[in-house]
Amino acid sequence: MQARGAGQHxxxxxxxxxxxxxxxxxxxxxxxxxxxxxxxxVRGLREAAARLAEAAAIPPPPERRERTLQAAARMxxxxxxxxxxxxxxxxxxxxxxGSRRLPQFAGDGARPWxxxxxxxxxxxLAITAxxxxxxxxxxxxxxxxxxxxxxxIATVLGAHDATTLxxxxxxxxxxxxxxxxxxxALVFIASGLTRLPAAQAYELWLMSxxxxxxxxMLPPARRGMSGPMVVNRLRxxxxxxxxxxxxxxxxxxTSAPVVLVVLGP
Amino acid sequence: MIDYRPPVRHATQGAGASxxxxxxxxxxxxxxxxxxxxxxxDHADGTPQDRPVSRPRPGSLEVIxxxxxxxxxxxxxxxxxxxxxxxxxxxxxVLRDPAQSEEVMQEVLLEIWRTAARFDPSxxxxxxxxxxLAHRRAVDRVRSEQRAAERELRAATASIAYDEVSDAALxxxxxxxxxxxxxxxxxxxxxxxxxxxxxxxxxxxxxQLLGVAVGTVKTRMRDGLIRLRDCLGVE
Numbered sequence: 001m002q003a004r005g006a007g008q009h010x011x012x013x014x015x016x017x018x019x020x021x022x023x024x025x026x027x028x029x030x031x032x033x034x035x036x037x038x039x040x041x042v043r044g045l046r047e048a049a050a051r052l053a054e055a056a057a058i059p060p061p062p063e064r065r066e067r068t069l070q071a072a073a074r075m076x077x078x079x080x081x082x083x084x085x086x087x088x089x090x091x092x093x094x095x096x097x098g099s100r101r102l103p104q105f106a107g108d109g110a111r112p113w114x115x116x117x118x119x120x121x122x123x124x125l126a127i128t129a130x131x132x133x134x135x136x137x138x139x140x141x142x143x144x145x146x147x148x149x150x151x152x153i154a155t156v157l158g159a160h161d162a163t164t165l166x167x168x169x170x171x172x173x174x175x176x177x178x179x180x181x182x183x184x185a186l187v188f189i190a191s192g193l194t195r196l197p198a199a200q201a202y203e204l205w206l207m208s209x210x211x212x213x214x215x216x217m218l219p220p221a222r223r224g225m226s227g228p229m230v231v232n233r234l235r236x237x238x239x240x241x242x243x244x245x246x247x248x249x250x251x252x253x254t255s256a257p258v259v260l261v262v263l264g265p
Numbered sequence: 266m267i268d269y270r271p272p273v274r275h276a277t278q279g280a281g282a283s284x285x286x287x288x289x290x291x292x293x294x295x296x297x298x299x300x301x302x303x304x305x306x307d308h309a310d311g312t313p314q315d316r317p318v319s320r321p322r323p324g325s326l327e328v329i330x331x332x333x334x335x336x337x338x339x340x341x342x343x344x345x346x347x348x349x350x351x352x353x354x355x356x357x358x359v360l361r362d363p364a365q366s367e368e369v370m371q372e373v374l375l376e377i378w379r380t381a382a383r384f385d386p387s388x389x390x391x392x393x394x395x396x397x398l399a400h401r402r403a404v405d406r407v408r409s410e411q412r413a414a415e416r417e418l419r420a421a422t423a424s425i426a427y428d429e430v431s432d433a434a435l436x437x438x439x440x441x442x443x444x445x446x447x448x449x450x451x452x453x454x455x456x457x458x459x460x461x462x463x464x465x466x467x468x469x470x471x472x473q474l475l476g477v478a479v480g481t482v483k484t485r486m487r488d489g490l491i492r493l494r495d496c497l498g499v500e
Contacts, residue, residue: 072374
């Protein structure tokens with residue numbers, strides 16, 4: 001474990017200079033998720049590499065400028081990050097304090113959990129691996145919903161202040177949240193959740209004194225992993241909760257949360 | 266088979282380089298004057314601890330990108346003027362072919378236009394974002410061609426490329442500083458970094474070119490870049 005981590009860390013230079021294979025890139029980006037120091041290193045080394053590029057600068061031919069500007073004028077731009085919950089549509093009712101049973105919550109200090117959950121996190125990153133390194137193949141000007149989500153996930157994971165929180169789900173399984181206060185967004189993934197009858201599904205919520213807002217239905221688990229899901233537009237004081245709801249979704253929680261994650265101050 | 270010539274040493278060029286600065290600054294639109302330019306510019310005002318992204322200044326590339334994200338043509342022109350020379354520079358280093366490099370440069374610029382809304386200032390500077398994109402795109406192009414027809418190893422690419430740093434018409438404080446910092450690396454670090462970054466080689470290819478173990482090359486790339494980072498005062 002230790003040795004593997006150290007081996008991964010040695011790859012940071014090659015990774016920053018795109019001198020790795022796709023498989024190594026994906027593997028390194030999985031490592032990045034759980035290694036804040038590595039993310040910091042990547043940022044710093046990218047700045048250094050950028051100076052190497054600047055030192056190689058050559059003026060482009062003048063006619064290329066107009067061609068590029070005209071091409072841009074004909075190209076639709078990507079929207080900002082997708083919003084996955086519809087706060088504005090819902091009046092959300094406050095969850096009754098008395099009925100809320102807080103599941104066990106493990107914060108930053110729960111290192112053993114980090115290691116265990118790393119596998120789940122790896123899935124998140126496997127999906128977004130190319131995006132994290134600035135995925136460039138899609139030049140069509142249109143992104144699929146999945147691509148938009150992947151970009152959103154990558155942005156959160158790559159945020160400077162990204163922190164990982166894990167919590168046990170009372171009915172079984174583990175929830176992992178990677179969140180960026182700065183981006184006001186989080187990525188949610190769960191592993192080992194209890195399988196639900198077809199008529200039911202897990203639903204995420206943002207809960208605050210001002211009300212509870214649906215944050216999306218968790219898709220069915222694949223290979224024991226549920227998610228990743230992106231939740232945007234977090235507000236201070238909100239908590240992320242998950243409840244069991246009818247598969248069609250509920251407009252407000254109809255059962256006690258099976259997990260509740262305190263997102264921060 | 267592989268006719269590899271070790272990169273030329275530049276021990277004298279860095280320190281002895283002319284102090285004269287003739288930064289060939291790209292034309293910058295009036296409304297975006299005062300911008301940190303990418304091709305040159307002295308960063309003496311920034312302390313090493315300052316990550317450039319943490320305090321986007323008015324008129325900085327970070328701020329302009331936010332305007333680009335809103336579809337502002339003038340802002341995109343400013344980004345082009347600032348970014349295109351460095352983008353073309355690094356793409357051409359890797360690809361060598363001028364026409365193809367220009368195409369890729371345009372693709373990269375259009376990608377910036379298209380995805381400006383996704384730029385995340387907390388993940389690094391706008392310059393690093395753009396040039397990461399550019400380098401990645403150039404390397405992707407090389408690798409895909411490689412898959413099509415096994416690439417003939419381009420001997421001494423990196424050393425030629427490195428020479429061009431000093432020969433280029435553009436000379437700026439920034440370029441001199443980069444050269445000095447490259448000179449401060451060990452030979453193996455410098456060769457590993459330049460072959461990977463300017464040459465577009467994978468670390469395995471670099472290991473073969475240099476006749477050293479892949480593990481050695483990996484750590485030299487890391488240590489070399491770290492030393493460059495510290496020398497350049499970027500964080």
